[in-house]
Each structure stands twice: as structure tokens, then as C-alpha cells.
Amino acid sequence: MFPKGSRSSAIITERRRRSARAAKRWQRRFEEQKRIHKEIQEAASDILKSRNFRSTRRHIQHGSMTVNSHCMSVARHSVALSYKLEKLHIRSNRRELIRGALLHDYFLYDWHDVDHISPHKLHGFYHPGVALSNASREYNLTDREKDIIRKHMWPLTIVPPLCREGWIVTASDKWCSLLETLHFHKGHGAVIEAAIETAIEDETEKHNIG
Numbered sequence: 369m370f371p372k373g374s375r376s377s378a379i380i381t382e383r384r385r386r387s388a389r390a391a392k393r394w395q396r397r398f399e400e401q402k403r404i405h406k407e408i409q410e411a412a413s414d415i416l417k418s419r420n421f422r423s424t425r426r427h428i429q430h431g432s433m434t435v436n437s438h439c440m441s442v443a444r445h446s447v448a449l450s451y452k453l454e455k456l457h458i459r460s461n462r463r464e465l466i467r468g469a470l471l472h473d474y475f476l477y478d479w480h481d482v483d484h485i486s487p488h489k490l491h492g493f494y495h496p497g498v499a500l501s502n503a504s505r506e507y508n509l510t511d512r513e514k515d516i517i518r519k520h521m522w523p524l525t526i527v528p529p530l531c532r533e534g535w536i537v538t539a540s541d542k543w544c545s546l547l548e549t550l551h552f553h554k555g556h557g558a559v560i561e562a563a564i565e566t567a568i569e570d571e572t573e574k575h576n577i578g
């Protein structure tokens with residue numbers, strides 16, 4: 369061992385301190401992610417289990433991220449941002465925030481498809497309306513949830529979000545989209561996601577028959 373008070377001993381002590389701090393940070397992050405996951409499951413288990421929402425694994429949003437992974441990321445970031453705002457005493461309705469975030473890109477088509485290029489030429493402008501009408505058909509949306517979905521592409525929508533939750537999702541969506549486009553956030557790609565989905569469906573069907 370190095371003698372107490374020597375330079376090497378000081379370096380080792382500092383390294384230990386740093387790794388203890390890093391471990392604490394990692395633990396906090398892990399606990400927060402666990403809490404976020406639980407909140408999303410509790411607020412939107414019906415959406416997460418629905419066939420149409422799961423079908424968004426078949427379409428790519430940005431880079432190698434599917435629409436499904438993108439919406440999950442936006443929901444997680446939105447909740448994390450709402451925790452930060454809560455520390456500043458800025459509260460938001462978490463249930464509506466989560467449901468709006470999950471459904472914000474519920475347009476249910478592949479925006480890269482040739483078939484959609486002419487009718488949906490301006491996908492950026494057009495898809496919030498399509499997402500809103502699809503989501504309204506399947507869920508009883510609150511006014512806040514509608515506002516989140518309708519305005520998430522602001523400033524393209526011109527009219528800005530009218531609720532705090534709308535601003536949180538709009539900001540999270542832009543942040544996640546940037547990371548996905550620059551490949552900092554990577555997914556498994558639509559083919560693998562779809563294969564996983566088909567395997568799960570086959571397994572469930574087998575289970576139901578058995």
C-alpha cells in the first residue's frame with residue numbers, strides 16, 4: 369500500500385470517491401427509470417396492449433427507430449421532464465401527458481411508403497390530424513390529450529399548444545427526433561421489431577388454443 373498522505377494514496381482516494389459518486393448517480397437514474405416505466409404502465413396499459421399501437425413496431429420513424437419505440441421514448445422523456453419541472457413547483461397531469469405522448473404519432477401508416485407520398489406529401493403538417501382522428505376513434509380523449517396530439521408539431525401547426533403537457537411533449541418529441549435522426553438513439557429496425565411482434569402473437573395464439 370502507499371503511505372498515507374502520499375500523492376498515490378490521494379489519487380486512489382479521489383478515484384474511489386468518484387466511482388462512489390458515479391454509482392450513486394447510476395442508482396438514482398435506475399430508480400427514476402423504474403418509476404417512469406411503472407407510471408407509463410399504470411396510465412396507459414390499454415394503449416400499450418392494443419393491437420394497433422403494437423402494429424406501430426412495423427413502421428420506421430427516424431433512423432432505425434420504429435414509430436413504437438419513438439413514442440415510448442417521447443413518453444419517457446416527457447415524464448422525466450415533468451419530474452424536473454415538478455421540482456420547480458410546475459405541476460402537470462401525468463396520466464394525460466403519458467397518453468398524449470404515446471398517441472402523438474398514431475397515424476398508423478408508413479410515411480416512407482411510395483403510396484403515401486402523394487396523399488401525405490406534407491407528412492409533417494398532415495400527420496397530427498390523422499393521429500388525432502385515429503386516436504379519437506379508439507379512445508375517449510380528454511381536451512388536453514387532444515391538444516397534445518394536435519399541436520405536437522408546433523411551429524408547423526402555427527397555433528401553439530394550449531396546455532403545459534402539450535409543451536412538454538412538443539419539446540420531448542423534438543429532442544428524441546433529433547437524437548434518432550443523428551443515430552444517438554438506435555432501435556432494432558422495423559423488420560426485427562415486426563418479427564418479435566409476430567413471434568409474440570403466435571405464442572399468444574398457441575397459448576389461447578392450448
Ligand SMILES: [Fe+2]
Pocket residue numbers: 472473495496520521
Ligand atoms: Fe409527429
Ligand SMILES: [Fe+2]
Pocket residue numbers: 438442472473541545
Ligand atoms: Fe413524434
